[in-house]
Amino acid sequence: MLTILDKYILKRYLATFTVMLMLFIPIGIMANLAEQIGKMIDNEAPLNEIAYYYLNFTIYIGSLLFPIFLFLSVIFFTSKLANNTEIVAILSSGVSYGRFLRPYFIGASIIAIIMFVMGMFIVPNASKGFNEFKYKYLKKGKQDRVTSNIFNQLNENDFIYVSSFDPARQRGYNFTLEHFNDKDQLEYKISAGNIRWKEKDSVYELTSYMKRTLVGNKEVVETKRKLDTIFNFQIDDLTPVSYIAETKNLFELNSFIKAQRKKGASNINSYLLVKYRRWALPVTAFILTIIAVAVSAAKRRGGMGVNLAFGIGVAFIYIFFDKVFGTLAEQSGFSPMLAVVLPNVAFGIVGFYLLQNAKR
Template structure:
């Protein structure tokens, strides 16, 4: 049966590449038509930079996004063709069970899953970083206050906290800064400054008009001054808690960021947790979507391939709908992000199991 396995596996992978090869040029053409006027506004923007920084990463990001849809359509397409050519009937006539018939599909799904895992966890975040930076620089209108953070609270350790009333990310400059150090429930030190500035060259903070109060057992020590260079256990990047940062960090960096933020007492990290869990759940869906597609298209129907494609595409869009709803709900502060991200896979996994046993009995 090795010849049959190789034949199906070859069809599986080649059909997937074909569908992706059809979807991506359409997406690029639509994007070019929407963005061409914005490209032309920048005299310093060359065609090489547009291709290298924007469209190469566009292909990586959206190719990864389209992968589940392309996989589902590809499996339905070539399996329906096998059924319409009565090739599957011949396979069953050779006493090959439905479970054995699924073996090359399982191998193909494993190849796609491993590839998608590597892309999701390491390659796509790097592409997102370059792609988003290009969009922020050339394509999106800059808002006046997008770089202004207000009332920033951060727990550095179990006993140290900082507060900044205003922080300008572009200038790395903050105002009304305070640092507090506790021992149990007792305040041991408080440092206040009218402004705080991050010095990238020396990798330290510069305080101006500061006042430091150290509380000892018998007395308080108060120190004031115009300027103070000091170190803190945070950097300006730790102050920014925005969605796009999660997409621009690879999974090792993202896991470290989540762990560090949890220790610092940041209350809602579900946006980051959703992104982290989704990088695994979406590739694993390759198995589920493959088995559903095979079960739907492995039997010859009166309507032929068109009926199978109509049912399959409807199910695919239903899966995408559930996925988006799960992401939105999972980002809420009171939800379990891990459960919500995996919920669409659990629902469609149950459907895949039902269809598997239904076909295995027939």
């Protein structure tokens, strides 16, 4: 059961965090609108799509900044408690430091649950709307996917390649499909000058079609100027959009990663990074809460300003390490799990050290 002390601190914890969100998110919206309004007007973005974009923007950006807002809000209200000598009074009354931290952990648990539910099920849909609007109106003409030298493994036996892909026209150029048997021997190879998806007929149109089939020691060649056929892949599967993993919920992402592993996707690490970051985000709420309390629970010369300055510095260092390890995982083969775990472990150790000093 929550005591008066628990309710008092927990109320301040949640209220300050909520106010922080309510203050900074509108500022972020106004700053983004001021920067992008010209492009929206030039590209004739409808008002209803703009409104929907900023709804998604609020959810998407808010989720990214949740840990930072949480960290700064805990520093802010804990510093006020320290400056008003309330923490000294609480500890002098016989309350242990561990007992004093209890409402902070309850608050962190509530925020962690919200982060988990949002990150796994709500933010993916917002990310899809946010990115689709961005590439449709704000980055018009820029590609949101890799469009050259695309290689994909469809299953254990089939491999496809296109030298370039035009998403707008649903057309790939210099298409090749190779089929191997269970003994890893090439059975046939299909090549075409281009491949186009004909949505009306639900077939693929191959131009300058050629099929080479190996029958024993002989090679059978079949050629046609054009051929309509069916393949067991979608044209967009040739090259998923760069933000595809962000748009999938917990279950969809697991299935997607499993399928991409089977295909031998070269950018599998970027998908795994998204997955592990979602799982690590709730843990971050506890780590940052510990650090924030440890650095702001003591009354300092300079007051709240010193604590906030320290907090902002720690926040930037955390973001820096997160970006560095994330880039390593995406571009150099570094383990995505380690890229997510190492910054949290490092800051967890820092938090534990600071907490031990604060107790003294």
